[in-house]
Amino acid sequence: MLQTRITHPREIESPTQESASLEQTVSSAIALIGRQYPVIIFVMCLCIGLAGVYLLTAPKRYTGTAVLLIDSRKMQGLQTQQATGADSSIDSAMVDSQVEVLKSETIATNVIKQLHLLDSPEFTDDEAGLLTSISNLFSWMFPEQRPSEAALMRIAIGKVLGYLSIKRVGLSYVIEISYQSRSPDEAARIANAVAEGYINDSLESKYQASRRAAVWLQDRLKELRTEASTAERAVVDFKAKNNIVDAGGRLLTEQQLAEINSSLTQARAQRAEAQAKLERITAILNSDDGDSKVILNDLATVTDTMNNPVITKLRQTYLDYAARESDWSNRYGPTHLAVVNLRNQMREIRHSITDELRRTAEVYKSDLAIAKAREESSQKSLNDTITLSNGTNQAQIALRDLESNAQSARALSDNFLQLYMVSVQQQSFPITEARVITQASNAPNKTSPKTTLILLATLIGGAILAGGVAVLLDMMDRVFRTVSQVEQYLRTSCLASIPTIGSEQNQGLAGHTLLSRAGRLLARRRKQPQPAAPKSVPAAASGPPLGKSEPRSKQPQPHGDRLLTANQSVGRYVINSPFSRFAEGFRSIKLACDLSSYGSANKVVGITSGLPNEGKSTVSEALAQTVAQSGARTLLIDGDIRNPSLTARLAPSAHAGLIDVVIGRVDWTDAVWIDPQTNLHFMPCVVTSRFSNSSDVLASPQMERLFQNLREHYDRIILDLSPLAPVIDVRATGALADSYILVVEWAKAKVDILERVLSETPIVRERMLGAILNKVNMAVMSRYDIYSAGYYRNRYYKRYGYVD
Structure with missing residues (x-):
């Protein structure tokens, strides 16, 4: 109904601000849409129109993707030993470094030269923007000189690097090489060329490094050979001067002294070994306190006991009983009769092992006495031989120094010769850790503009913008509407x-x-005769009395x-x-x-x-x-x-x-x-x-x-x-x-x-x-x-x- 509740002004209070419920919020949003739907539709249509214009005018670009693998396995060519650095595995930082190498201007320059991209206007002309289009209209008024070859190369490098995308796949050794171009064939060609260019650059860098190393090794090898020849010549001259004759490279007195010394050394070693065995087995026997685990562990330190079949059999039987005793104790308890019998048997076995060790100790005593007698005999022979070779040894000291110098020089010369041969082989057979595992195909793969993404973003952005404009207009609408x-x-x-x-x-x-309907109604009323003025209605007919009636004579006529x-x-x-x-x-x-x-x-x-x-x-x-x-x-x-x-x-x-x-x-x-x-x-x-x-x-x-x-x-x-x-x-x-x-x-x-x-x-x-x-x-x-x-x-x- 049109009328509203009638309330005295003093009864109306300011409305309190209450938190809006979800229903009120939704209702307010629906009401806002109903009030501002023309603006919302206009903004949405404007955004969709702009997006459509962009999709129609934006140049289409295609993406070619090649996949490169940095192989972490060790590679050796022609069964030659690689350098020390090549044996180390490829770490994560190295892969990230190779990504930056792929983005370098060196790779881009090689690709441009290999594919002759300077002949294509796509890589030498500026981007066709608004300002560029305007400037082209007046280019005839200001003729410009053609850029130099270096300037064109800089422009092409910027274009190639601008549309080139290099990324590592997760934490793997795989690298994706993507390139965007207006032509799918061109995108695939450049992506493959970047991968091949990287491999060639890697091979070339290794070849250059090997070549520089080979040149340095060759010069150093000549110096080492000269030093070795000089040292060997000094040895020959000293022998001739001191009348030193050797048989098989050694003096006769030295050979005899060496044999006696070797025999003495062997006798001392045998004596020491026999004495150590005796002391060890004596210590084991003296430490027998009833602990079977200690005896069994000490037996492992005596070599002969491990080769003694009796001790080995007793020890194995003891270990089997110990395992069974532990198992039965857990199952039946440590006081079970079977467990007690096993313990008795284990005690008998331990006594048998001890007896066997005593017999082995007696054998060690006999061996020690024999070793001492042999040592004393060898020592007496050595003293007699030393007295005879003292004179020769004085000259032999200087000779050994000369021979040592000659040998060191010759060994160093031989090592450098081996490194030089390896470097020469690496030059003739270069290898690289990178290989292409997926070639970029020229199948159409349009990536720009992304129609679905742009339309979705337009709808979302347009809805947000339209809602913002509607809210702003609604807030600015400071008029009375309800x-x-x-x-x-x-x-x-x-x-x-x-x-x-x-x-x-x-x-x-x-x-x-x-x-118009009311006009027609009034027109019909005017054609009818006007009724007489109504008489005054009593106050009771219209409600409560509003005032006193006045005599009709004083009313206006x-x-x-x-x-x-x-x-x-x-x-x-x-x-x-x-x-x-x-x-x-x-x-x-x-x-x-x-x-x-x-x-x-x-x-x-x-x-x-x-x-x-x-x-x-x-x-x-x-x-x-x-x-x-x-x-x-x-x-x-x-x-x-x-x-x-x-x-x-x-x-x-x-x-x-x-x-x-x-x-x-x-x-x-x-x-x-x-x-x-x-x-x-x-x-x-x-x-x-x-x-x-x-x-x-x-x-x-x-x-x-x-x-x-x-x-x-x-x-x-x-x-x-x-x-x-x-x-x-x-x-x-x-x-x-x-x-x-x-x-x-x-x-x-x-x-x-x-x-x-x-x-x-x-x-x-x-x-x-x-x-x-x-x-x-x-x-x-x-x-x-x-x-x-x-x-x-x-x-x-x-x-x-x-x-x-």
């Missing part, structure tokens, strides 16, 4: 929502005209020249279409005025607005017609002295009005016009010139006495006032109006302006009966008031006979 906004910001009741009933063809009627005939006025639409939403809204306003009159003399109701052209004059007329139709004595006064638009509409031929009555020029009964159909009385405001002191007139004692007189003759007085923002006339009506109704134009009245003017006009704020939301587009309003969307549907009103 009843709740009026009550929230103005802190008063919204008495009614008055719908618009036609297009703005007549600006003098506050932007409202009748619908309906003279023919002062009859209202403005049947085309929107204000009469409440009379001509009583079952419309428009009329129902004004009945709601009338009811609010009637209810507010209980307990107080609320006869004079001032109608005002924040700004001009919000429909306050039309609301005043329609409300007055509604009240008059109910039978109440109603007077409509045009109190807008600055711009009396109501007078121009209802009584354009009036010669006397409110100003003339106040100054005493005419009596108020002679200035009143009467509507013969509803018996509405109207007091115009005739202004012949611009009026600057209108507020003084409204605040004058004469105006106050006039209204006191009118209160005695009428039940309800509707006072059409000027707007609040442009002029201050409403502030001077505190002694005239009992209450005020604020007209708010739907979707145009600014929140900030109304809050400001109401704060500057406290008299209106204190006596405000309520506000009216005027010129409402019901179809659009349902998108803003999501909680009362069904309220604006026509089918609910049609069921009760209401029409628009």
